[in-house]
Amino acid sequence: MIHSLLYIEPGSGSYILQVVIAAVMGAGFVVKTYWWRFKNFFYRKKNDDETQEDNPVK
Numbered sequence: 001m002i003h004s005l006l007y008i009e010p011g012s013g014s015y016i017l018q019v020v021i022a023a024v025m026g027a028g029f030v031v032k033t034y035w036w037r038f039k040n041f042f043y044r045k046k047n048d049d050e051t052q053e054d055n056p057v058k
Contacts (some may be wrong), residue, residue: 008016
């Protein structure tokens, strides 16, 4: 006969909660990082030469 123990003590439950929260936060960070990379890939900045011509420094 196989017995299964389904009791989760408070310390283990707290640890599992921390792991779940860390996984969600880590996934959010990864998505944010790749979103910025994807967005910056298609975004074009003005050349530095053009901005220097508009505002000459004396």
